[in-house]
Amino acid sequence: MSSKSISNKKSIGVVGMGSFGTAVANILAAKNKVIAYARRAEVVEEINTMHTVDGSKIHEDILGTQDPEYLCKSCDTIFFMVPSAAFQEVIRAFSPFLYPYHMVIHGTKGLCLNLPEGKSLEEVAKISRKNILTMSEVILKETVVIRVGCLAGPNLAKELSAGQPAATVVASRFNEVILEGQRLLRNDKFQVYGNSDIVGVELSGVLKNIIAIASGALAGLGLGENAKGLLISRGMVELVYLGNALGGSLKSFIGLAGIGDLVTTCNSTLSRNYTVGFRLAKGEKLPDILNTMEEVAEGINTVRLMKAFVEGTGMRAPITENLYKVLFEDLKIEEALQYLMKYPFSVDVDFI
Numbered sequence: 001m002s003s004k005s006i007s008n009k010k011s012i013g014v015v016g017m018g019s020f021g022t023a024v025a026n027i028l029a030a031k032n033k034v035i036a037y038a039r040r041a042e043v044v045e046e047i048n049t050m051h052t053v054d055g056s057k058i059h060e061d062i063l064g065t066q067d068p069e070y071l072c073k074s075c076d077t078i079f080f081m082v083p084s085a086a087f088q089e090v091i092r093a094f095s096p097f098l099y100p101y102h103m104v105i106h107g108t109k110g111l112c113l114n115l116p117e118g119k120s121l122e123e124v125a126k127i128s129r130k131n132i133l134t135m136s137e138v139i140l141k142e143t144v145v146i147r148v149g150c151l152a153g154p155n156l157a158k159e160l161s162a163g164q165p166a167a168t169v170v171a172s173r174f175n176e177v178i179l180e181g182q183r184l185l186r187n188d189k190f191q192v193y194g195n196s197d198i199v200g201v202e203l204s205g206v207l208k209n210i211i212a213i214a215s216g217a218l219a220g221l222g223l224g225e226n227a228k229g230l231l232i233s234r235g236m237v238e239l240v241y242l243g244n245a246l247g248g249s250l251k252s253f254i255g256l257a258g259i260g261d262l263v264t265t266c267n268s269t270l271s272r273n274y275t276v277g278f279r280l281a282k283g284e285k286l287p288d289i290l291n292t293m294e295e296v297a298e299g300i301n302t303v304r305l306m307k308a309f310v311e312g313t314g315m316r317a318p319i320t321e322n323l324y325k326v327l328f329e330d331l332k333i334e335e336a337l338q339y340l341m342k343y344p345f346s347v348d349v350d351f352i
């Protein structure tokens with residue numbers, strides 16, 4: 001009998017069985033029973049009868065459910081792994097069943113817009129920090145949960161699912177959340193670092209997606225490694241400036257969740273954000289790309305929010321601003337690149 005079956009310890013919850021949720025559920029299931037929430041009955045059925053998700057084998061100790069109350073009653077620690085566009089709606093559905101004893105850790109690399117009821121981004125155009133919520137801030141706003149954490153780092157779901165070596169950061173203001181994340185996730189192939197700057201770690205994962213879209217675009221234009229090195233280093237500077245303005249600390253941006261994930265995502269055809277940039281550079285239009293992508297590329301919405309944030313604060317973020325024009329105003333990628341090459345950057349590193 002395994003240690004899992006003889007113990008009566010509680011299961012671990014995973015909300016959202018997309019690419020990343022499934023990869024994390026499999027890692028968790030190696031040590032604990034897992035209860036996984038999926039919104040569609042057919043996904044729950046597939047998990048419970050075939051032990052697969054989208055036809056791919058998953059751990060047999062993962063039980064599917066469509067019932068937030070059952071999951072919250074059965075689990076003290078819950079991982080939320082849904083895209084930012086759905087995050088508020090999903091957390092609101094779970095909120096009545098969440099208590100201060102729960103620990104919630106999310107893996108979402110996106111932001112939520114926080115505007116007065118009925119207002120849209122188009123109407124306001126400029127926003128400030130108070131109009132932006134990270135996912136940990138959404139959890140704190142919508143629930144009574146106190147011990148909140150996030151999971152971020154170079155963690156391409158397909159590589160994790162293939163059992164390739166990788167590492168992540170669990171960030172929380174509460175050391176017990178970091179320790180619990182490490183205890184649950186760490187294995188011979190998955191290293192787990194801790195960080196108390198949760199907002200900085202969240203922002204690292206969010207902001208690197210902008211640069212990943214740009215990196216895919218450079219690759220789509222057929223440009224080489226010199227151009228990519230230039231983009232990654234100037235992208236890092238932009239990430240630091242935007243991240244600082246949003247309340248994160250430099251130490252997080254130059255760590256695994258920042259530079260680590262930036263390098264991974266800017267170099268991988270497995271990245272959805274990179275793929276969006278690549279396809280744009282090959283001449284496809286954004287609506288056509290979005291219509292044919294099954295998974296989420298969080299960077300597109302992040303570019304919209306950061307463009308409005310930059311307008312609201314008077315900051316400059318040349319890569320983000322030009323990418324906005326490429327994505328939403330039909331600026332040619334070659335023209336954006338020309339503009340950036342003429343931009344009067346003069347100091348190499350001025351943030352340390």
Ligand SMILES: NC(=O)C1=CN([C@@H]2O[C@H](COP(=O)(O)OP(=O)(O)OC[C@H]3O[C@@H](n4cnc5c(N)ncnc54)[C@H](OP(=O)(O)O)[C@@H]3O)[C@@H](O)[C@H]2O)C=CC1
Pocket residue numbers: 016017018019020021038039040081082083084086089090107108109110155156157158294295296298
């Ligand atoms: N994939 C990756 O390599 C990594 C992803 N991330 C981050 O993880 C987050 C999720 O990404 P990923 O798993 O790839 O995304 P996917 O598109 O693969 O999956 C999203 C999941 O969320 C579910 N979902 C969407 N909307 C709702 C809703 N309104 N209510 C309930 N469930 C919903 C989907 O359910 P349904 O199937 O029914 O649509 C699906 O299970 C993103 O923020 C991403 O940036 C972080 C690290 C790595």
Ligand SMILES: O=C(CO)COP(=O)(O)O
Pocket residue numbers: 109153154155156157209212261264265270271272273274296297298
């Ligand atoms: O964040 C990721 C890997 O760490 C996944 O990136 P994409 O969302 O671009 O696929």
